[in-house]
Amino acid sequence: MDYIRITGINDPYFRQMHDLMKSVFPSEEVLEYNLWAEPLNDPGIRVFVAVHEGEVVGATEYRYYEDMKVAMTDFTIIGREGLGIGPFLVKNRTDDIMLLVKAGSGELLGMFAEIYNPYLAQDYSFGGVKAMDPFVRREVLAHLGYRKLDFPYVHPSWHNDGAAVQELDLCFMPFGEGAYDVESIVAGTITNFLERYYEVLPNKPEQWYRMIEKLKVSDPVRLLPL
Template structure:
C-alpha cells in the first residue's frame, strides 16, 4: 500500500479522494471540489491517500501547530474493509507527525479530533462502509486514547452557509495518558486558528468560544 500526499486538485488521485469524501461524510462536512485548491497548496495541511493497486482506498488529513505543540486530525477515511487501511493510515500519520515535530524542534503534547457522537445525533450511514460506522469509530478512537473535552461543541459548516453543525465532540489525544485537564486557552487558540478559513461563523460558535475564554481548564472525559 502506498502513502501518497496530494498537493493539488490536479493530482490524478484527487478526484477519487473527493468522491470518497462525498460518499462517506454528510454534505456539511465536505468542502466543495474547487475550494480545495488553496488548502491543498498550503504546506501546513497534509492530505494523504492510501493507494492499493492504483485505487484510492483511504485517506487522512492532518496538521501540526508547532507554536501550540498540538496536531489536528481533520479526517481519516477507510473506503474498503478488511485491508488494514486504518492501521496503515494511523502509523503513517504518526511517523510523519513525529518528523514534523522533530523538524520544528518541538515536543507534541497531543492531538485534537472532532468525533461524531451517534448517541446524540443518531447513526449516519457513512457510505455503507462498516469501519466508518460512528459507533465503531468512536470505540476505536477511545481505545487509541482519545478523550472528550468536556464542553458543548459545535463547529461552522464547511459548506460556508454560516450554520452551526452539531452532533460531534471535540476530543484530545494526550501524550500523557494520565492527563485529565487541558487549558481552555489552548482550545480557544486552536479553534480560532483552525476555523480562520471560514469567515462566516455562526453566533452559536462565537458564543461557545467566548464562554471558553472565561474558563481556566477543561476536563478530559472518557469516550
C-alpha cells in the first residue's frame, strides 16, 4: 500500500478520493469537487490517500498550525476492511506531522478532531464499512488518546449555506510527555483554532458565533473521556 499526497483536483487519484468521501460522509460534510482546487494548493493542508493495487482505499487530511502549536485531523476514511488501512494512515500521518513539527516550532501541544456522536449520527451508513461506524470510530479514537472537549459543539455546514451541524463533538489529543495527565486546555486555544479553521466559510450559523463568544469568556475547558 502506498501513501500518496494529493496536491490538485487533476490528480487521477483525487476523483477516486472525492467519490469515496461522498459514499462515506453525509453531503454537508463534503466540499464540492471544484472547491477543492484552492485548498489542495495550500502547502499547509495535507491530503493523502492510501492506494492499494491502483485503487484509493483510504484517505486522510490534516494540518499543522505552527504558530498555535496544534494540529487538526480533518478526516480519515477507511474504504475497505481487512487491509490494515487505519493503522497505515495513522502511522504515516503521525510521521508526517512530526516532520512538520521538527521543521517548524519543534513543539506540538496536541491535535484536534471532530468526532461523530454515535447517538446523534446513528442513521448514517458511512458507506457500509463497519470500520467507519460512529461507535467503532469513537472507540478507536479514544484508544489513540482523543478526549471530548466539555462544551456543546456546533460547526458550519461545508455547503456554506449557514446551516449548523450538531452531530459531532470537538475532541483533542494532547501530545508530549505527560499527555495522559492533561485535564484541560485553555479556551483561547480552542477559539483561535476554530476561527482560523472555519475562516474559509463566510456563511456561519448564529449558533456558531454564540458558541465562540461563550468560549472566549470561559475557564479552561475540561477534557472528558470518549
